[in-house]
Amino acid sequence: MVSRRQFFQSAGIAAAASATVVSTVALAALPEAAQQTKPDTMPPLQPPNGRPYNPVVTLNGWTLPWRMNQGVKEFHLVAEPVVREMCPGFKAHLWGYNGQSPGPTIEVVEGDRVRIFVTNRLPEVTSVHWHGQRLPNGMDGVTGLNQPPIPPGKTYVYEFVARRPGTFMYHPHADEMVQMAMGMMGFWVTHPKGKHPLIDEVDRDYCFLLSSYDIDPGSYTPKVMTMLDFNLWAWNSRIYPGIDPLVAGLGERVRLRVGNLTMTNHPIHIHGHEFFVTGTDGGPTPRGSRWPEVTVDMAVGQMRQMEFVADEPGDWAFHCHKSHHTMNAMGHNVPTMIGVDHREVVKDITRLIPDYMVMGERGMHDMTEMEMPLPDNTAAMMTGQGPFGPLGMGGMFSMIKVRKGLKRGDYRDPGWYPHPLGTVAREVTGPAPAAANSSSAPKTEPTGAPQRANQPAAAVEVKVRKPSGGGHGHH
Ligand SMILES: [Cu+2]
Numbered sequence: 071m072v073s074r075r076q077f078f079q080s081a082g083i084a085a086a087a088s089a090t091v092v093s094t095v096a097l098a099a100l101p102e103a104a105q106q107t108k109p110d111t112m113p114p115l116q117p118p119n120g121r122p123y124n125p126v127v128t129l130n131g132w133t134l135p136w137r138m139n140q141g142v143k144e145f146h147l148v149a150e151p152v153v154r155e156m157c158p159g160f161k162a163h164l165w166g167y168n169g170q171s172p173g174p175t176i177e178v179v180e181g182d183r184v185r186i187f188v189t190n191r192l193p194e195v196t197s198v199h200w201h202g203q204r205l206p207n208g209m210d211g212v213t214g215l216n217q218p219p220i221p222p223g224k225t226y227v228y229e230f231v232a233r234r235p236g237t238f239m240y241h242p243h244a245d246e247m248v249q250m251a252m253g254m255m256g257f258w259v260t261h262p263k264g265k266h267p268l269i270d271e272v273d274r275d276y277c278f279l280l281s282s283y284d285i286d287p288g289s290y291t292p293k294v295m296t297m298l299d300f301n302l303w304a305w306n307s308r309i310y311p312g313i314d315p316l317v318a319g320l321g322e323r324v325r326l327r328v329g330n331l332t333m334t335n336h337p338i339h340i341h342g343h344e345f346f347v348t349g350t351d352g353g354p355t356p357r358g359s360r361w362p363e364v365t366v367d368m369a370v371g372q373m374r375q376m377e378f379v380a381d382e383p384g385d386w387a388f389h390c391h392k393s394h395h396t397m398n399a400m401g402h403n404v405p406t407m408i409g410v411d412h413r414e415v416v417k418d419i420t421r422l423i424p425d426y427m428v429m430g431e432r433g434m435h436d437m438t439e440m441e442m443p444l445p446d447n448t449a450a451m452m453t454g455q456g457p458f459g460p461l462g463m464g465g466m467f468s469m470i471k472v473r474k475g476l477k478r479g480d481y482r483d484p485g486w487y488p489h490p491l492g493t494v495a496r497e498v499t500g501p502a503p504a505a506a507n508s509s510s511a512p513k514t515e516p517t518g519a520p521q522r523a524n525q526p527a528a529a530v531e532v533k534v535r536k537p538s539g540g541g542h543g544h545h
Pocket residue numbers: 303335336337390391392395466
């Protein structure tokens with residue numbers, strides 16, 4: 071078992087050292103606010119105390135350590151501006167918790183008494199709503215309805231018993247539109263205490279949140295006014311090829327927990343396997359209600375738990391089935407990348423958040439960064455190199471890598487699947503066999519049909535740009 075100290079070392083977590091507005095006296099009594107800024111998938115946090123459980127692995131994320139205080143699990147969340155690397159070469163200025171967006175996953179056990187300190191280091195008020203939890207009304211986190219807003223620089227405390235096991239999330243209920251567009255969200259898992267008739271034990275338990283951003287190519291901060299026309303579709307604020315693969319040993323039982331905090335639905339699709347929806351944020355589903363699927367649609371604000379046995383070796387695509395959601399950084403009104411006045415984005419946000427420039431804690435330097443040549447902070451629209459060439463994917467795309475002989479607890483990328491000889495689709499050479507209805511089948515493409523196979527990649531890229539702005543067509 072990995073000790074808490076070892077976990078801290080392996081995960082590279084350092085205690086927060088950037089206290090600015092919160093007095094050190096007030097912080098002294100609080101549990102340490104662990105920080106994590108690396109975008110890697112961190113190893114599962116084995117519980118150092120309390121009831122045992124099999125921890126989850128947060129995709130490109132981590133679990134928040136706690137302090138046990140007279141039988142109460144105490145956590146410390148710090149709401150603050152963060153820099154999130156969404157994929158290599160592309161950084162976004164978001165808001166999140168404890169150094170990252172999404173915030174750390176909180177894991178507790180059914181029946182645990184939980185106390186969560188929330189320190190606000192944002193330039194405006196916030197609150198935390200514990201989505202899906204049974205709790206006292208005054209702990210539900212809706213600003214104005216259940217509690218006063220948490221002012222900048224202040225720390226509030228929430229306390230309740232995690233009454234039912236399941237898959238939950240947390241997010242602000244204060245200036246929600248802005249704060250969720252900026253990336254404020256996190257996962258919450260309540261493990262069952264002992265055996266549960268509807269909750270099976272699994273070998274691997276992955277979780278992540280669906281989020282979307284609208285960041286013009288070359289700029290860093292999401293446009294918070296965007297309602298539907300986002301250009302970045304993310305899993306845990308990462309976009310492919312920035313999303314780690316989900317690794318499983320051959321024959322292992324795998325659970326996937328997903329929550330949707332975007333503004334549209336996402337049909338999440340698995341290749342090579344079938345899964346069953348075993349639970350929602352409402353709880354475990356009755357066994358009689360489960361049927362096999364290869365795609366599960368997730369509405370806004372919904373969470374789903376899917377389970378399958380990883381019994382087919384290989385590198386299996388796992389993605390949102392909306393094809394526009396497996397692409398990156400489409401410029402809406404940016405037919406040409408050069409000469410975009412992205413300072414307008416800053417003006418828009420400043421209108422909403424007068425203190426906006428404070429968030430980067432870089433003063434005017436942010437402006438100079440934004441004046442860099444545009445392609446410097448832009449994710450390629452479709453990218454990723456596979457064993458057979460470019461994958462042509464981005465956004466909500468990853469892989470489930472199933473391997474024989476993988477050790478339990480080994481989450482490292484095993485590399486590309488070595489296909490057994492003769493098991494890869496290949497070119498047919500020599501005369502093609504006649505089609506069954508060869509009399510009507512044309513031997514060549516009909517006249518005027520696009521020569522798809524011969525089209526250069528660049529032209530394809532232009533064609534799939536969203537038609538909403540000026541980005542459609544050739545220039
Ligand atoms: Cu989608």
